[in-house]
Amino acid sequence: MGNRREELEKEIKEVEEVMRNAPKDTPKEIIDAWRKEYDSLSFELNNLYDDDEND
Numbered sequence: 001m002g003n004r005r006e007e008l009e010k011e012i013k014e015v016e017e018v019m020r021n022a023p024k025d026t027p028k029e030i031i032d033a034w035r036k037e038y039d040s041l042s043f044e045l046n047n048l049y050d051d052d053e054n055d
Contacts, residue, residue, distance in 0.1 A: 008045040012038065 015038045022031065 005045065005048055008041055008048065012041045012045065015041065 015034055019031070019034050019038070022034075
């Protein structure tokens with residue numbers, strides 16, 4: 001089973017890539033949704049406890 005931290009880091013990189021490569025005419029609502037997803041993933045990653053270190 002994958003590590004949650006690794007999953008979050010991968011998802012964050014994917015969202016960053018999508019935002020970076022978005023066409024200039026991408027609707028603001030879409031950009032806002034990506035930014036919200038990025039912020040949510042970043043928040044979860046920053047508040048993640050490493051269970052492996054606590055064992």
